Amino acid sequence: MNAIDVQNIVKTFGDFTAVNGITFQVEAGEIFGLLGPNGAGKSTLIRMMTTLILPTSGTAIINGCDVVKESDGVRRAIGVIPQAMTSDLELSVTENLLIFAKLYGVPREKRTRLIHDLLAAVELTQWADAQVKNLSGGMRRRVEIARGLVHEPRIFFLDEPTTGLDPVSRVAVWEMLQKIKAERDLTILITTHYMDEADKLCDRIAIVDHGELKALDSPMKLKASIPSNNVLDVSFSATPAGWMQQLQGLPAVESVTGGEDDVYRVSSLNGPATTLALMEAAARAGVTVRSLSVQSTTLDDVFVHYTGRALRDALQEANPMERGMVMRRG
């Protein structure tokens, strides 16, 4: 049985369609990533799967329970970390966990042991009695991760758990999730707009944009699925006219973009061969190569391939007002 089975799910808010007929399954034990910019529909999707909002049409079966007809069964099986930090600042770390253990009806005799184990798992044992307001953002996120697991859920939903954290805290949260996953029989669904996060953490990734599923596979297969294997970022000095056409004519070159200030991005099916030919062409034309870097295909390239735009551009597209709307609508 799949842990999550979403079939043709749709959510509309008036005339606005936030999620438009998405279908996917998540196997038990997977870490599954929903990747997309703000406003892509990730949060709306996760809110439907966690019974927070009702789908307009379609179905979502979570741990064998329908989110509409058997919402209580879904709620018992899932742990949820919402996008916003929602731990109580005035309460201690233990109190935050204790309140949620009671809300989930965890028996009194199990609570103490569970909370002790979870604090150890998120490495907050020594902060157990500290008020949450005295913790850093990363530590607070770890409190929330522990809180979401206090009733031993089968499926764990995390909505952009590292947004707003510094790079060190982000890595700490990834490691924490991988460790928890290894120790427990847990399926994890995570939404993110960080490519590196999805790449390192997820077994499979669904790329979502404008409420639609654009691609779904493992990070490796997704990267292999797009034509370019390497990206060359190269900067020249004083290039002659028609230089871009010359670059496009180099061996194994798929496409060339840029050109402004003599900086080009070259997509290649064979990085080493293109690099060699590029250096020779530059020497022949008397053009100096100021810098050159060769990168393997990233999920950013995958995102560009499937959506037609870079993720960072997609993030910038939403002005502050739209981002506010997106926050509410998903």
Place this chain on the structure above:
Amino acid sequence: MSRTWAIIERELRRFRRSPMLIVISMIFPIVQLVVLGYAFGGNVKHLKVGVVDQDHGVPAVKVRELASAVTSGAKTFDTIEYADPGQALADLRNGRINGVLTIPPEFSRRVLDHNEPQVALIEDNTDNFVSATLAAAVDGMVTAYNHPIGSSARVQGQATLDVVEVYPYVPYIQYLLPGSVVMSIFMMVMIGGGIIYIDDKARGLHEGYLVTPITKFELIAGFNLSGTVKAVLAGIVLMTIGSLIAGIPNPFDPMRLVRLLVVIVTTAFALISLMFLMMVRVTDPLIPRATFGVLNTLLYFPSGAVYPQQGFPGWMQVIAVADPFTYAVHAFKSLLLKNTGFSAIASDLGFLLLFSVVAMTLATKLFRRTL
């Protein structure tokens, strides 16, 4: 119900660690009680009355003696002698004095002739309180002139009024106290209930509740009972401090305290129900803050907390009928000022309970278990 208790426990733990919340909700009612209580509660004294005696006869001297008696006794006014009535009127218009008592030239002759003798009081009526006080004091003086002590007949031919006061003198600050207790409950309902409820909702804290298996009823009970507990605590604190400040006689009579507690709990629940009905669909944190002041004015002043409702215009009396403050203030007045039993406040408690049931039923229907 264990999940309901979890919400109450959470709210009370947060409340205990936010002492500013209870201080803020207490400060305004206490300041208002003390300032309004002492500002409005005192008798008006030392008004300035110009006396123009144009008669100088024995009866006129008697009138002036009676005015001097008021000056040295009740001290309602001090007299200033004027020889020139024009100067007295000029000073009245310029605000140097509050009134002019004129004894006309023919006063003594008319007294002796029993021919409608009159003295005149010309007063500055731009201040209703001052002019009414001055008129009452001079009226009392004229009455004393007409019925001097020791000169009355053995059997009075005219009807007189004897006023018997059932309760000891009630200073205005005590009259204000019931309204202040209700206001402290309301402040806590709005700050500790409404504003926190909407802020938590906006911060996403409610999502944490909604993804648990808690039922709609348990959620509503948790939100409202925790708000009621906080408001009851505020009411008890204000009632205790306020009773001491206002000098309520025997404030810790156990039976009265029990009855007061019943009224505080009922009032807190009625106001929480009102707040929950108003805020159940609200998501913008500005709304409870924006409505707070308006609602306070709309509920507090028509309730009879500061002025008798009989003096209100019709439209305000309509508000007063539906206003839960009216019944809470009446119940607190009965208990704090008259120390009555439950029978005197049964209808107040009945209205507050009915109000709670109606508001909570509507709010429950409007409450959504999803975002």
